[in-house]
Amino acid sequence: MLRTSHRLLVLPVVLAVGALAACSSGDEAPQGAAGSEAGVLRVGTEGTYSPFSFHDADGELTGYDVEVVTAVADELGLDVEFSETTWDSIFAGLEAERYDVIANQVTVNDERAGKYDLSEPYTVSTGVALVAADNDAVTSLADVSGLTAAQSATSNWSQVATDAGATVESVEGLTQAVALLKQGRIDVTFNDDLAVLDYLKQSGDTSVKIAFETGDTVEQAFALRKGSDLTVRIDEALASLRADGTLTQISEKWFGDDVTQ
Amino acid sequence: MTGDTWDLVVSSIGPLLSGAIRGTIPLTLISFAIGLVLALVVALARLSRNRLVSGAARVYISLIRGTPLLVQLFIIFYALPSLGLVIDPFPSAVVAFSLNVGGYAAETIRAAILSVPRGQWEAAATIGLDHRLTLQRVVLPQALRVAVPPLSNTFISLVKDTSLASTIMVTELLRKAQEIAAPTYEFMTLYSLAAVIYWLICLVLSTGQSRLERRLDRFVAH
Numbered sequence: 001m002l003r004t005s006h007r008l009l010v011l012p013v014v015l016a017v018g019a020l021a022a023c024s025s026g027d028e029a030p031q032g033a034a035g036s037e038a039g040v041l042r043v044g045t046e047g048t049y050s051p052f053s054f055h056d057a058d059g060e061l062t063g064y065d066v067e068v069v070t071a072v073a074d075e076l077g078l079d080v081e082f083s084e085t086t087w088d089s090i091f092a093g094l095e096a097e098r099y100d101v102i103a104n105q106v107t108v109n110d111e112r113a114g115k116y117d118l119s120e121p122y123t124v125s126t127g128v129a130l131v132a133a134d135n136d137a138v139t140s141l142a143d144v145s146g147l148t149a150a151q152s153a154t155s156n157w158s159q160v161a162t163d164a165g166a167t168v169e170s171v172e173g174l175t176q177a178v179a180l181l182k183q184g185r186i187d188v189t190f191n192d193d194l195a196v197l198d199y200l201k202q203s204g205d206t207s208v209k210i211a212f213e214t215g216d217t218v219e220q221a222f223a224l225r226k227g228s229d230l231t232v233r234i235d236e237a238l239a240s241l242r243a244d245g246t247l248t249q250i251s252e253k254w255f256g257d258d259v260t261q
Numbered sequence: 262m263t264g265d266t267w268d269l270v271v272s273s274i275g276p277l278l279s280g281a282i283r284g285t286i287p288l289t290l291i292s293f294a295i296g297l298v299l300a301l302v303v304a305l306a307r308l309s310r311n312r313l314v315s316g317a318a319r320v321y322i323s324l325i326r327g328t329p330l331l332v333q334l335f336i337i338f339y340a341l342p343s344l345g346l347v348i349d350p351f352p353s354a355v356v357a358f359s360l361n362v363g364g365y366a367a368e369t370i371r372a373a374i375l376s377v378p379r380g381q382w383e384a385a386a387t388i389g390l391d392h393r394l395t396l397q398r399v400v401l402p403q404a405l406r407v408a409v410p411p412l413s414n415t416f417i418s419l420v421k422d423t424s425l426a427s428t429i430m431v432t433e434l435l436r437k438a439q440e441i442a443a444p445t446y447e448f449m450t451l452y453s454l455a456a457v458i459y460w461l462i463c464l465v466l467s468t469g470q471s472r473l474e475r476r477l478d479r480f481v482a483h
Contacts, residue, residue, distance in 0.1 A: 048443035055440040059276055061400045089339065096342035098430070176444050203446040 009190040041080050041230075042099035047084035049173065051198045051254050053106050064254040068122055069103035069222065071246055087152050087173065091116070094223065100230055101225040105192060106195035107156040112223065117231040119222040120238050122247060123259050127160055127214035128193045132181055138211045140187060147187035150177040156188040160214060174199060182207050190214065194259060266450055273441050273451060277434060277458055284433025285462065288423040292355050293416055296362025301368035305396075308374060318367070325364025331425050333357050338429040354426040358419060365415050373408035374400060402480035409477060413470045420463050434458060 015121050020144060024162070045053040052065040073080035083099045086107065090102055101119075105166055108118055131138045138144065145165030151158035153170040161168045169186060177189035188211070196210060224231050241247045247260045306318035325333070338353045348356065377400045385395035427436035434455055442451040 048439050050444040050446075054444045056444065057272075059440070083430055084432070084436075086428055089335075089428060092335075092339040093430070096339045097347065098342070173443075175443070175448050178446075179448065199446060204447075224429065 004108040006087065026077075035196075039078055041076065041101065042081050042083065042142050043069050043073075044085055044090055044093050044099040044102045045069075045104045046087055046173075047082075049087070049104060049195070050202070052195070053103070059120055059225070064123075064250060065103045065105060067250045068103070068241075068247065071241055071250065072222075072234055072237045075241060076233055087247045088154050091154065091223070094225060095223070100224060100228065101234065105195075105220045106223040108221050109156055109159075109218045115226065117224040117226055117228050117233060119224070119234045121221045122217035122238055123194070123220035123251075124193045124217055125194050125219050125220065125259060125261055127157065127190055128196050129211045129214065130178065130181065130189050130191065130196055130208050131187065131211040132184070133207050133209045135187070136209070141214065144188055148185075149188050149190065150186045151189060156218065157192075160190045161188070178205070178208055191216070192220075195254060266447065269441075269445060269447055269450060270454060272277050273438075273454060276441060277437050277451075277454060279326040280432060280434040281458055281462060282438030284431055284436070285420065285423050285459075288351070288354055288426060288431070288433060289416075289420050289466070292358035292423075293362055293419055295355070296419075297366060297412075298371050299363030300366030301357060301449065303363055304370035304374065307367060307371050322364045322367055325361055327369075330357070330361055330422055332427055333361060333429070334429055350395065350426070350430040353429060354423070354431050358423065358426075361422070362415060362419060366412055369411045369415065370404065373404035373411075376407050377403045402477070406474070406477035406481050409470065409474050413467060417463050417467055420466060421459055424459075 045061075047055060047061055049063070053061070053063040056062045060186055061084070066082070070080050073165040080098075083093065085098075087092050087104065090104060093099060094102055104113065105123060106118070112118060129138065129141075129144065138147070138209060141164045144161070147166050148169060149160055149161035149164075149166040150171045153175055158168055158170075163248070166188065169180070171180065174189070174191050174195055177186070180186045180191055193210075193213065198211075199205070200208075209245055222234055224234070238247070242260065248258050250260050251257065266319075303318045305323060306314045307322070309315045334354065334357045337348065337357045338350065341348065381399055381403065382395060385399045390398065423433055424435040426433050427439065432440075438451040438455040439448075442448040445451075
């Protein structure tokens with residue numbers, strides 16, 4: 001009796017130790033290691049935003065932003081270490097010092113520039129509105145007023161939709177917004193033309209179409225904590241990568257086009 | 262289902278299972294084990310005659326049961342660093358889930374202890390067992406039998422709750438599904454596949470429940 005009840009109390013401990021042993025043998029990429037190490041550039045990125053930051057067929061993290069920030073780290077003589085997190089928590093992670101820079105098509109705007117350090121832009125794109133293929137009623141921003149849009153909560157596109165007078169539903173990202181569009185639950189979603197073109201190309205989806213371009217060019221940059229000593233160094237690295245053609249080369253590879261200026 | 266989708270399903274199974282084996286399953290087992298020990302301590306504290314001890318346990322249980330698990334995770338992962346406490350993703354998830362199980366299972370264990378008839382305590386006293394020995398040899402074994410079904414519920418819930426860890430950079434089953442879905446834009450397929458795997462994990466992990474119940478029947482006074 002005594003032995004049995006002891007054994008029952010020992011069981012959870014044995015389980016825990018076993019499970020710990022089982023998972024400590026994992027060789028996963030380091031996940032948001034605490035504390036900054038010298039010689040490492042710690043980067044926060046989504047890992048689910050194609051073609052900027054996503055996992056290829058072999059499960060390797062890749063994409064335009066991933067390659068640009070890796071080139072920047074090389075230029076600075078630093079190893080790069082990625083932490084992957086959802087977009088809506090990406091700034092929380094930066095503030096919590098889970099990583100030092102965000103490489104995830106962060107659009108430059110005044111609000112962000114006030115709160116964070118932004119590098120020189122490395123992408124220039126435009127916004128597009130995506131609607132169902134049979135929707136001919138939406139041809140400009142003026143038509144968006146009173147419609148329902150879906151955007152990820154903290155993205156600049158959410159602001160664009162709100163400013164246009166749409167009711168904005170929060171979703172995880174472009175793919176989820178497109179699904180809602182196809183299901184007729186929303187009328188429109190705004191996003192970066194590069195992301196939308198990639199989606200249309202990769203998925204062969206003909207049930208949605210680009211209704212119009214928002215007309216504003218948007219610039220994307222790396223985001224760092226306010227007053228980070230890395231900002232200046234990253235800008236210098238970007239400048240030399242621009243000068244020697246590396247940036248253009250990476251852009252050509254992903255978009256068949258120079259989207260860096 | 263087109264051939265392409267089928268190929269994607271086949272090629273995704275490996276990575277998804279690795280997410281389950283490296284993330285979902287260890288997260289569940291470690292958190293449940295720690296949570297159970299914590300729950301026993303909290304349940305005994307709740308039953309303590311010391312006002313301060315039982316009050317503290319009561320507040321803890323109320324806090325855990327009265328706030329969303331996702332919020333608890335976010336506080337541990339994103340808010341504690343502002344107090345200078347930075348915990349890595351996986352341990353953060355373990356801490357959050359253990360605390361959560363600790364709160365819920367404590368109530369289960371407390372109720373199970375109270376379900377053991379008063380006469381058992383008195384009988385134990387008559388043969389000269391002190392409080393600790395009575396608890397250890399007479400009451401807890403019987404309480405455990407009562408607690409198994411509700412604890413199994415907590416355990417099964419935890420398997421699925423670990424999917425929340427995907428929001429704090431832990432690469433578990435759901436996160437793996439999202440990673441594969443993003444470049445292929447096949448979210449429906451991947452989420453369905455993830456659901457099937459969660460279900461299988463729950464089936465496998467809960468097979469032990471009825472056997473455990475039968476084993477523990479020995480301790481119940483008939």
